Amino acid sequence: MSEINSRTSPRRILNILEEILLDPENFTAKKIAHKLDIPLATIYRHIETLCDERFLIASNSKKYIPGPKIRNIILHSLPYEPNFTLRRSYLRKLTADIKETVSLSVPIGTKLVYFDRIEFHWPMQLNLEAGDHLPLHASASGKLYLSSIKKEDALEIFNNIKTPASAKNTIIEISQFKKELNKIKKQGYAFDDEEWFNGMVGLSIPITNEKNELCFCLSTHTAKSRKNIDDLKKILPLMLSTSKNLKKALFKD
Structure with a gap:
């Protein structure tokens, strides 16, 4: 310089x-x-x-x-990253392998936002688009994100944003949510077992940077009539393998 x-x-x-x-x-x-x-x-x-x-x-x-301007710039720049094609090829392969829609989301303040998504065209599925927000307390990716930050901050966020149950298993008690965060932090991934919508389950895997900080969430969700939590556990190795490939693509210079 x-x-x-x-x-x-x-x-x-x-x-x-x-x-x-x-x-x-x-x-x-x-x-x-x-x-x-x-x-x-x-x-x-x-x-x-x-x-x-x-x-x-x-x-x-x-x-x-x-601040919000930096986060918005980052969010809107992601679709144009140099390794866009490589990243989407990993997502497409995972979609084909598990026969379900897969998504990538990023934390933006107290929200988690979809920025990429590959659809598997089942006749019945949850219609979410890039830019849509996920509930931090009721989605697999939201809970995964909260488990990655300081516990006291996560619980305060939970208290501030929790809403009446949107599904039969939505967690609304802070003691139960604390146990859920501990479980997620220990195992390294998160499930949504009909906590966001009745009849829907999901799985989310973290993608971290070189400092092991969560930067992205790789997730899938499906109708429980197609896959239950045990079925999602079976595709966990594929999700983990894809997350490693995506990490290389997302952080490649």
């Missing part, structure tokens, strides 16, 4: 944003000022601008995390 370019305001802002997003847990303004050779006052001024524009938000722990 040339000295002239490194001192221009747009480049400085982008470099600061990159440093924060790559390692928010260890971020300090002093570290970035030293690493990028930028005055500390300038660092604070640019961070304030990024927060004002909602590219960053300050968390309760005084760390800066991606």
Whole structure:
């Protein structure tokens, strides 16, 4: 990077944003000022601008995390990633192998959003589209995501978003939900056993980054008349194998 370019305001802002997003847990303004050779006052001024524009938000722990604008940019950029064709080929193969619709979703704040989906054309199925939201407390992927964050935060989110039962097995008691999160965290995947809709079951597998942080959920759902939970357990190895391939495709440079 040339000295002239490194001192221009747009480049400085982008470099600061990159440093924060790559390692928010260890971020300090002093570290970035030293690493990028930028005055500390300038660092604070640019961070304030990024927060004002909602590219960053300050968390309760005084760390800066991606704001809604960054998350929306990421969500809308995913369909155009360089490995789009490779990623979809893995999803299509999994769909053909298990004979069910498969989906990829990403956490966006307190929501989980579908961003890719390959349909298996059964006459009866749940119609969800890219951009649709999943309930965190009642879907396999939602529960999987909550199991990946701090337990106290997950339970607070549950208390804030839980609604009257939408299906016969929807979990509405916090003690039961706590047990469910512990179980999911231990086994590494999650089921939906008629918790979102009556007559529907689902399975979700995490896709993590190099820091083992959940970034995507690979899931399938089906009518219980076609597959029950025991049947979903049988396709677990295929789901796990596909998740490993997708991880390589999604995080490939």
